Amino acid sequence: KEELTFDFTKKPSFYFGRRNNNDFARDDQHMSGTHAKITFSNGKFILEDRAPPMGNFFYLSRTWLRLSEPYKESKGHKIEDGQFSKLGTQLLTFAVLVHRKKKNQECNLKKIHIFV
Numbered sequence: 536k537e538e539l540t541f542d543f544t545k546k547p548s549f550y551f552g553r554r555n556n557n558d559f560a561r562d563d564q565h566m567s568g569t570h571a572k573i574t575f576s577n578g579k580f581i582l583e584d585r586a587p588p589m590g591n592f593f594y595l596s597r598t599w600l601r602l603s604e605p606y607k608e609s610k611g612h613k614i615e616d617g618q619f620s621k622l623g624t625q626l627l628t629f630a631v632l633v634h635r636k637k638k639n640q641e642c643n644l645k646k647i648h649i650f651v
Contacts, residue, residue, distance in 0.1 A: 536650050536651065537650070537651040538648060538649070538650050538651075539559065539648070539649045539651065540646055540647070540648050540649075541558065541573065541646065541647050541649070542645070542646050543574075543575040543580075543645035543646065543647070544645050547574060547575070548572050548573060548574040548575075549572065549573050550569055550571070550572050550585075551566070551569075551570050551571045551572065551573075551622055552566055552567055552568050552569040552570040552571070552585070553566045553567065553568050553570070554568045554569060557569060557570075559622075559649070561623065561625055563623040563624050563625060564623075565623035565624050566622060566623030566624075566625070567585070569585045570584075570585060570622055570623060571583060571584055571585055571622055572585060573614065573647065574611075575645050579613045579614075580613070580614040580629075580631055580647050581611040581612065581613060581614065582602070582611065582612050582614055582620065583602075583608065583609050583610075583611040583612075584602050584603040584607070584608050584609035585608060599621070614629050614631060614647065615629070615631065616629065616630060616631040617629070617630070625651060626651070627649050627650065627651060628649070628650040629647060629648070629649060630647070630648035630649075630650070631647055632645075632646045632647070632648070
């Protein structure tokens, strides 16, 4: 397995797709040029479709949930620790790490580890 780490204290969002300029680039004919993006907002990691032809899927309650219809952007889906997602033919597992020193303080550690 491959492990990727994205640090959201250094960059506000990360992109996934077939193009080499994506943060997660794969030569996968089932992924579009810019297939999806992950952002960190209000203490949560959010995965959004970028209008891919094949869509993105999350594994929830023993079934695969499609985030949006083909060629349509999604509103976004909160990524939970240990959750599975499919982008094209890539199966991803998310490990979420968010740390605050105090309850109402801005997060000083915002990382997501992705296992491919």
